[in-house]
Amino acid sequence: MPSDSFILTDNTNEADIETVLSNLANLYAETGYTDGIMLHASNQKEGTFLVTFKQVPDFEHFAYFVNYINYPEGMSIWEGTVTGFYLVKPVDNTGYFKSGEWLQLYVSKTDTDFDNVSVSNAANESFLYDFGGNTMKLPHSEIIYSFPDFQESDFTLLKIINPA
Structure with missing residues (x-):
């Protein structure tokens, strides 16, 4: 695993996810986090892709990226699923989350605001993180936290994407 x-x-x-990531790279170019977005294809399941970063984003930008890939600007919203796994860093100002903790980020199936992500941790606590920087603990989790079991060798690097 990464x-x-x-x-x-x-x-x-591949064409759609590559377009989405290229658009993402250009939109967030000034952050530096989109320099070297690595797109990998699963060797075992067609239509499954892994996205990694040479410049790992902070929590806030990672949340933006998960949301953007789920709701790609200028494209129809696809039927696919987008799930991010974020390793909390000491510099992250996340409030509820501890350094070294893995978080699962996704857009809720019931989302209608388009400017937030849902977050689950290994204790199956659930939170809503909005793009005003607010984190709210939710009374129940929509999904059960599930960290994927795979090796990077299960994926083949297709392309490294940089801002244009």
């Missing part, structure tokens, strides 16, 4: 934060997408195709 040693740092990553995003998994299912039920999409």
